[in-house]
Amino acid sequence: MARVYVPKDTTACALGADAVAAAIEAEAKARDLDITVVRNGSRGMFWMEPFVEIDSERGRLGFSSVSTSDVQALFDTGFPNTGDSPLCVGLVEDIPYFRDQQRVNFARAGIIDPLDIEDYQSLGGYRGLTRALSLSSQEIVDEIKASGLRGRGGAAFPAGIKWQTVLDTPAEQKYIVCNADEGDSGTFADRLLMEADPFQLIEGMTIAGLAVGASQGYIYLRSEYPMAHQVLKTALASAYRHGYLGGDIRGSGQCFELEVRLGAGAYICGEETSLLDSLEGKRGLVRAKPPLPAIQGLFGQPTVINNVLTLASASSVLAGGAEAYEALGTGRSRGTLPMQLAGNIKRGGIVELAFGTTLRQLIETYGGGTASGRPVKAVQVGGPLGAYLSSAQLDIPLDYEAFAAIRAMLGHGGVVVFDDTVDMSQQARFAMEFCVVESCGKCTPCRIGSTRGVEVIDKIRANKEREENLILLADLCDTMEHGSLCAMGGLTPFPVRSAIEQFPEDFGG
């Protein structure tokens, strides 16, 4: 029976994939063709969604941007048995955007049915856990350390050191918490991983539990991701049914319970201590550190808190060995980083590469430049707290240290491209406004400073005492940077300052 793959991820569905899947089923029925529609996850080549695939002798063939009105004509060309339709883009594995990536986290995305645990196992899934079950806790932590894996949520802290601290802190109850709050604009790697390959995260968290002696895990998922929520709930139930979660993991006598919890639309709850407060059922206020969450985290107990991609990577590290993972990358940035091309970009999507590629290669070779066809003016990397770079700064390699050196941040790997119609004073204003909306309110420079920041930028934009107000704004940025408890208030000045420095003409300069 012919199989037809129609992605079911947020972006594919936002562009009509559900209706396309229904139309394909109806058309096949009308023609008396026996087909199975598989709802795979997306490959992450979002500009081509809905991206329909079929099997062929040479591999999977793709059809780009299929709409319901294309379906009849598609079948007239012999679909789903041939790739003769003009929508066919050939073998998926030969598409340069896809072919030239180094996929580790996203190796299975779009290939498998995300909810089929056997599909997951057939492509290497649960090999890491099987190996972890034969190792001691310390041996697992040593593997993570040797892999050089650093946190993918933004701060790039070495995961192995965090895990070691939790392992070394004695307690009756320890926790593994997955930070799936993914609040940064321009990022969707966590979402795609959860929607396209949820067992990878579940496996990684289970490995973390074995590594530090934690028997309970929580995935803290932002409420803006309803589809990921559904997928995770179904995948968790399946992992329990197959003995990969629960009181006796695969007959090992080891226990790990895992539950998904929803956030409630607060960006600050992506900050790890605020997230823990939120999980405890409180307002998401940032806690002062120390104590570190690794020592006193959720409900006061030792807690590993890591990003989705960090935890998912643990399954690859254990499956393939630390050495293979460490062999990818550059300097102290090891492994791969899924970059996310977003905003005004022709070919938006996930590009997973070893560290070290330049931003320009990413935007031009992969992204194909802007969607509007106009010149690139500014690029914001690393979310709303990341600096704006000008088109002259794009030769920077993707590497945590290289970005830090120019007061920018790689963060969670989001790349938001703007063309030359953008007004950077408006973007600087937005950075402050976002801080007003999302500040947890605990410290004055962040809470009040951002409100003042909006007012001052409004005056500059209106050309009222421009020089004085620019000086005032610089002072305000310094106060926020140095007087804030967390990076929300502390980093909001970065997009503001970089906008002024790189694009003075937009501030009347």
Added chain:
Amino acid sequence: MTVVNPDDRNIAAILERLQHLPGALLPVLHEVQHEFGYIPDKVVPDIARALNLSRAEVHGVISFYHHFRSTPPGKHLVQVCRAEACQAVGARELEAHIQKTLSVETGATTADGQITVEPVYCLGNCACGPSLQVDESVHGRVTPEKFNALISDIGAK
């Protein structure tokens, strides 16, 4: 979006099902909002009692999170993305179009009670913006024309 009259029996059932969870307040509030469309003030004392919290604590949590609302929304909910990746492809213009077409400010409900428009900061559809969510479904590359079609589909204007 269905707004249902808060019923004491339903509240009791939700509390009974969830109150034993560690950190139960957010799961309870989500369930209440899911059931009633909002979190009515009159259920706050019940929640506080069941979870051994003060009313002020429960109110504090409800007001801290953008997702929770204390008043009933319109029949349909439109959440328009305001974040950077969508700004880069016309989100500001789209939001202005929505406000003009529906004669409503973001954060408010149309006079006929049909549509509530809320801001949202990223829906994870940043490669194919501008994005918005209408009730349960996310839509991408939303032009003013596409928005008008979505609104006539839900039969609200």
